[in-house]
Amino acid sequence: MSDHDEILVALRRITRAIDLQSKRLVKATGLTAPQLVVIDTLRKRGDMSPSAIARAVSLSQATITSILDRLVQAGLVERVKSDTDKRVVMAKLTPKGVEASDNSPELLQAGFLRSFRTLQPWEQNMLIASLQRIAELMDAEELDAAPFLEPGELHP
Amino acid sequence: MSDHDEILVALRRITRAIDLQSKRLVKATGLTAPQLVVIDTLRKRGDMSPSAIARAVSLSQATITSILDRLVQAGLVERVKSDTDKRVVMAKLTPKGVEASDNSPELLQAGFLRSFRTLQPWEQNMLIASLQRIAELMDAEELDAAPFLEPGELHP
DNA sequence: GCATTTTGCTATGAGGTCAAAGCTTTGATG
DNA sequence: CATCAAAGCTTTGACCTCATAGCAAAATGC
Known part of the structure; x- marks a missing residue:
């Protein structure tokens, strides 16, 4: 198998x-991972606009909108229109949302974390650094990848 | 930020x-990454059943069914009932499917691969090994994670 | 041989995810 | 000001993904 395929798999x-x-x-808490990520982010950083959340968690604005829809539905979040800029909506945890965040389990499997923490510290660091390195290489790509596929760009 | 959060991000x-x-x-080829993965797999390994494809690419059987639906729709794949075992359906590339596979671009961003390949060989290997290590730690979890959430299992 | 279980696939339903289009509000330009 | 562009959010539509449930066929048990 090529490197390419190994990475993919x-x-x-x-x-x-x-x-x-x-x-x-979902079965344990009624909430999905993305939903938990969002309420945890709000818990840590306070009220935030959808676009700010999107940047913080690496999701698109549209995706945050749909996640917020379900959190509002569940009574964990409120949408509050900003007074200073009426385009902006602030997502705000309700008391129930705060509680849900405080009781939320960690998002990675317990067993994974347990195993991970038995590794030598240098190995833990290496694995994290590797992930971040790969994320960087891929992120960097985002900045100039699109033009490569524009019509006419393939054979300029 | 904790290790946990850094990994997540x-x-x-x-x-x-x-x-x-x-x-x-999709814009360049009309096909999504999962669809390309499936036809590439069929191209390399020949006709396969949905369950075999699912195992090969780490997706559920249900997911493969829906991907095959679209590939059939697009005329790239045919479903052929097995003679020996009538439960089994074989996915078979059509000539058009073969052609699509032969012309398909690599699935990782070109820029990512370019950058990746400029790394020292030891570094490339380390990154791949790290990914596989993490995949292992997470996969291992799958095998016995479910029971942890079964009713009654928490306090036996 | 027939009943039961297992195996293989598909259908259903719910989230996640994005781009693109649409709406409102703000800001900049003349 | 009036207009036009930009920014922020939601809507729409498409696909991915899974669990669960359903159906058919094969394998196993008695």
């Missing part, structure tokens, strides 16, 4: 594990 | 980059 295994964990969280 | 950045790349592929 490893990433797929990881994203699948995360997805399955998210489904598991 | 890095993973989110990576999955987002992959997702955006998939959207970009």
